[in-house]
Amino acid sequence: MTRDDLRGFREVQRLAYACAEAVAAQLKPGITEREAARMQREWLRDQGVRDWFHLPFAWFGDRTAFTNFKIPLQFFPTNRRLEPGMPFILDAAPIYKGYTADIGYSGSLGLNPVQDRLMSDLRVHRDLVLAQVRERRPLREIYEDVERLMTRQGYANRHRAYPFGVIAHKVDRVEERRWSPTAFGFGTQALKGLVGDALHGHREGWSPLWSPYKFSDHPPRPGLWAVEPHLGFRGTGAKFEEILVVTDSRDPEESAFWLDDDLPHVRRWAEEKAA
Amino acid sequence: MSGTTLAGARERRVRTGGIELCVAELGEAGRPTVVLVHGYPDSKEVWSEVAERLAAHFHVVLYDVRGHGRSGAPVPLRGGFTLEKLTDDFLAVVDAVSPDRPVHLVGHDWGSVQGWEFATVKRTEGRIASFTSMSGPSLDHFGHWIKKRMTRPTPRRAAQLLGQGVKSWYVYMLHTPVLPELAWRGPLGKRWPRMLERVEKVPAGSGYPTASLPSDAAHGAWLYRDNVRSRLRRPRTDAYAHVPVQLITPTGDAFLSERLYDELELWAPQLLRRTLPAKHWIPRTRPDQLASWIGEFVTAQEEPGPAPERSGAGKYADRFGGQLVLVTGAASGIGRATAFAFAEAGARVVAVDRDAEGAARTADMARLLGAPAAWGECVDVSDEQAMEKLAARVAAEHGVVDVLVNNAGIGLSGSFLDTTTEDWKKVLDVNLWGVIHGCRVFGRQMAERGQGGHIVNTASAAAYLPSRTLPAYSTSKAAVLMLSECLRAELAPKSIGVSAICPGIVNTNITATARFAGVDEAEEKRRQQRSSRLYGLRNFPPEKVADAILEAVVRNEAVVPVTPESKGARWMSRFTPGVLRALARLEPRL
Numbered sequence: 001m002t003r004d005d006l007r008g009f010r011e012v013q014r015l016a017y018a019c020a021e022a023v024a025a026q027l028k029p030g031i032t033e034r035e036a037a038r039m040q041r042e043w044l045r046d047q048g049v050r051d052w053f054h055l056p057f058a059w060f061g062d063r064t065a066f067t068n069f070k071i072p073l074q075f076f077p078t079n080r081r082l083e084p085g086m087p088f089i090l091d092a093a094p095i096y097k098g099y100t101a102d103i104g105y106s107g108s109l110g111l112n113p114v115q116d117r118l119m120s121d122l123r124v125h126r127d128l129v130l131a132q133v134r135e136r137r138p139l140r141e142i143y144e145d146v147e148r149l150m151t152r153q154g155y156a157n158r159h160r161a162y163p164f165g166v167i168a169h170k171v172d173r174v175e176e177r178r179w180s181p182t183a184f185g186f187g188t189q190a191l192k193g194l195v196g197d198a199l200h201g202h203r204e205g206w207s208p209l210w211s212p213y214k215f216s217d218h219p220p221r222p223g224l225w226a227v228e229p230h231l232g233f234r235g236t237g238a239k240f241e242e243i244l245v246v247t248d249s250r251d252p253e254e255s256a257f258w259l260d261d262d263l264p265h266v267r268r269w270a271e272e273k274a275a
Numbered sequence: 276m277s278g279t280t281l282a283g284a285r286e287r288r289v290r291t292g293g294i295e296l297c298v299a300e301l302g303e304a305g306r307p308t309v310v311l312v313h314g315y316p317d318s319k320e321v322w323s324e325v326a327e328r329l330a331a332h333f334h335v336v337l338y339d340v341r342g343h344g345r346s347g348a349p350v351p352l353r354g355g356f357t358l359e360k361l362t363d364d365f366l367a368v369v370d371a372v373s374p375d376r377p378v379h380l381v382g383h384d385w386g387s388v389q390g391w392e393f394a395t396v397k398r399t400e401g402r403i404a405s406f407t408s409m410s411g412p413s414l415d416h417f418g419h420w421i422k423k424r425m426t427r428p429t430p431r432r433a434a435q436l437l438g439q440g441v442k443s444w445y446v447y448m449l450h451t452p453v454l455p456e457l458a459w460r461g462p463l464g465k466r467w468p469r470m471l472e473r474v475e476k477v478p479a480g481s482g483y484p485t486a487s488l489p490s491d492a493a494h495g496a497w498l499y500r501d502n503v504r505s506r507l508r509r510p511r512t513d514a515y516a517h518v519p520v521q522l523i524t525p526t527g528d529a530f531l532s533e534r535l536y537d538e539l540e541l542w543a544p545q546l547l548r549r550t551l552p553a554k555h556w557i558p559r560t561r562p563d564q565l566a567s568w569i570g571e572f573v574t575a576q577e578e579p580g581p582a583p584e585r586s587g588a589g590k591y592a593d594r595f596g597g598q599l600v601l602v603t604g605a606a607s608g609i610g611r612a613t614a615f616a617f618a619e620a621g622a623r624v625v626a627v628d629r630d631a632e633g634a635a636r637t638a639d640m641a642r643l644l645g646a647p648a649a650w651g652e653c654v655d656v657s658d659e660q661a662m663e664k665l666a667a668r669v670a671a672e673h674g675v676v677d678v679l680v681n682n683a684g685i686g687l688s689g690s691f692l693d694t695t696t697e698d699w700k701k702v703l704d705v706n707l708w709g710v711i712h713g714c715r716v717f718g719r720q721m722a723e724r725g726q727g728g729h730i731v732n733t734a735s736a737a738a739y740l741p742s743r744t745l746p747a748y749s750t751s752k753a754a755v756l757m758l759s760e761c762l763r764a765e766l767a768p769k770s771i772g773v774s775a776i777c778p779g780i781v782n783t784n785i786t787a788t789a790r791f792a793g794v795d796e797a798e799e800k801r802r803q804q805r806s807s808r809l810y811g812l813r814n815f816p817p818e819k820v821a822d823a824i825l826e827a828v829v830r831n832e833a834v835v836p837v838t839p840e841s842k843g844a845r846w847m848s849r850f851t852p853g854v855l856r857a858l859a860r861l862e863p864r865l
Binding site for chain 1: 607611615616619633636637640643644784787808811814816818
């Protein structure tokens with residue numbers, strides 16, 4: 001991964017977060033999840049995004065905690081309307097100039113002290129993941145440690161609701177094509193990359209999906225991982241999602257680091273610390 | 276309590292419509308005024324317990340309705356008890372005791388029927404600040420309720436109509452001439468106190484019912500005769516409440532169906548519902564709860580501002596709002612989820628655990644969820660003295676516990692021959708003795724208070740599911756199950772419910788901390804990890820158990836298996852125990 005590559009990924013990740021912040025600022029009571037998802041899509045399109053890892057998602061109210069989610073179709077935006085005080089999560093994964101980002105942005109319409117607390121409590125998870133990846137612990141064990149920390153905090157692990165229960169997945173460069181269709185909300189190019197990784201990994205004993213299952217029982221694989229710990233607390237959910245860079249460097253600092261530290265949730269924690 | 280007169284009450288007489296009403300006042304006159312109106316066949320003394328509790332914070336006013344207690348009776352009686360005249364009385368009293376501030380009205384039974392009239396007629400606007408209604412519907416709403424069910428009688432509506440029709444038997448009796456008067460002045464009047472005690476569980480003594488009962492009841496029959504037929508036949512169509520209403524519904528009321536209030540929101544736009552597992556005479560049987568709900572409601576109206584939004588948002592908020600709930604083992608798993616569920620229903624929560632940090636965290640998060648107050652307590656449930664101290668401290672600082680959840684428990688696996696005496700002691704100390712201590716110290720407080728309550732004990736599916744791998748654990752839980760059943764029988768007459776919860780395989784940290792007897796440390800660690808993973812795969816969330824616990828309290832259920840496997844095992848233990856015995860021989864490989 002070259003310096004230029006990292007810059008490209010950083011640029012698209014910032015773009016995606018800028019999109020989430022812009023859309024979040026426009027949310028009003030009565031807006032539906034579909035509308036919020038479309039606003040993200042259009043905003044990013046206007047910035048030149050043509051391909052997606054996945055199309056933007058939006059979850060409102062108790063859907064932020066994936067309450068009663070049984071099948072993956074339930075992740076898709078619905079006609080649920082936003083109400084004052086309701087928590088929401090925006091999740092977008094644009095591909096820009098061949099670089100992929102996958103971000104999650106949590107907020108609420110007006111004050112929501114519960115979600116506020118959830119967001120504050122997510123900070124330690126970001127530190128924990130980084131520290132343990134640098135120790136090269138098996139991904140499955142890191143997953144379990146994150147889950148234990150969530151339980152200790154009094155929360156439920158809601159990333160378990162994602163397909164394969166993943167807390168993270170690999171993202172990569174994607175070839176730019178003139179036509180980039182999506183299937184079930186996922187970009188076919190990105191899916192192709194993921195499936196290719198999965199096949200490779202299967203032979204070599206690793207997986208591009210970071211799950212609680214046996215196929216994730218291996219040390220962190222160099223590459224870019226979109227990490228998305230998701231807390232749930234009785235009908236309120238909160239998550240962040242950002243790219244963790246894993247390299248094969250011997251130096252612990254260099255072996256793993258967050259792609260960007262200038263993100264809304266990180267700034268928020270810095271402000272909390274200062275206050 | 277003070278006998279017939281209310282202790283420290285200032286009495287005055289108010290003239291209205293040719294008769295004199297006896298009015299009693301308690302508490303400082305400068306405070307918000309709460310007017311308590313009694314029902315039938317009662318006098319203002321029915322409120323003595325509640326008034327005494329409210330007097331510390333409010334200016335409490337009680338009066339004998341005309342024809343009752345020491346108020347004068349109209350002459351002639353016929354036509355002297357119409358709701359219009361009763362409204363005149365109320366306004367006269369209010370003008371006398373609180374000329375320039377609106378009052379908070381509270382009515383029970385016929386006091387509430389009157390209250391609905393006061394709260395819905397034009398001429399009282401600006402004189403009433405809030406209305407708390409218990410066991411007395413508006414006759415106008417009742418009339419519409421009947422009409423709606425008569426005109427389009429679906430099976431459900433017909434059943435509701437019939438149900439209330441049966442409960443109203445005494446109304447028909449009271450419409451017969453002379454006989455009710457004769458009965459009340461004769462044998463019924465004499466036996467009434469005893470009947471109240473036996474059937475309605477109203478505590479005896481304490482100056483209630485008063486000596487004026489026979490004449491109260493005889494005069495009061497005209498309340499029915501003057502109003503019921505006319506209002507039910509031609510209910511007012513404009514009976515909309517112009518004040519915030521708190522509706523307190525006792526679920527065990529023998530005279531009024533809960534269904535009467537089904538669409539009350541249409542008539543009372545600002546409605547707060549409360550439910551109480553009790554019989555009709557709640558001012559006598561549940562004074563603590565009533566005083567706290569009335570106080571809370573009045574204070575909320577007096578200090579308008581950003582009301583605690585989330586408070587009481589959850590399911591069952593009507594039942595648990597403001598109640599005191601104590602949960603043991605509340606630092607994790609089912610205990611913590613239960614504390615959160617009660618917090619969401621607006622209860623005050625005491626989270627007890629030997630992990631002080633975890634208990635404090637539970638209390639902290641419970642406040643965030645809407646508990647008006649929550650405290651974390653670091654106590655080992657197996658330590659008798661610590662539990663005694665805890666009970667004393669909780670009673671002194673927060674009051675008597677309304678719902679106790681004995682949930683703390685530890686896991687122990689391993690064959691009987693591998694299990695040491697130490698292991699046995701440890702598991703029995705927490706799982707059984709912890710429950711015994713909890714029931715003893717807190718159950719005694721509940722029983723002594725005599726105002727009901729509920730105890731929930733967390734047993735397990737292992738209580739009826741024999742297994743060669745869990746002999747000690749299963750034994751402890753089976754004991755908890757039987758203890759709960761026995762206690763339920765003993766405490767039922769004191770209206771304290773006891774439930775045993777049998778969760779089954781639930782994804783909590785009990786597996787990670789469980790002891791595995793007969794293996795070395797490394798193997799124990801491995802088995803803990805392995806069983807945690809298996810429980811994780813099953814992934815039954817503790818939140819669902821918490822929901823089952825709240826439901827068990829609301830419905831006063833005896834034994835509640837929660838997960839499907841727990842339900843299945845319970846069924847099998849009853850009908851095919853042989854199969855379970857065969858399965859018990861299997862040794863699951865971890």
